[in-house]
Amino acid sequence: MDGASAQALFAALQQRAEELGITLRAPPPEPTTCCGRGCNGCVWEGFLDAAEYWRQEALLQIAG
DSSP: OOHHHHHHHHHHHHHHHHHTTOOOOOOOOOOSOOOSSOOTTOHHHHHHHHHHHHHHHHHHHHHO
16 A cells, blocks of 8 residues: 555545444544655554554444
């Protein structure tokens, strides 16, 4: 998953939840402090981990 696919996933799950009358917590914000040097422990790694956790939590809520 990358930033663009995470945003698409957030939108799709939020739309589905809205259709079902479920309120999801806000998805994690994209990082703004990446230096682009491929650091070990890059802020994008943390974002993608948080995005995956949000996805799993959203799917559980949607599944009921």
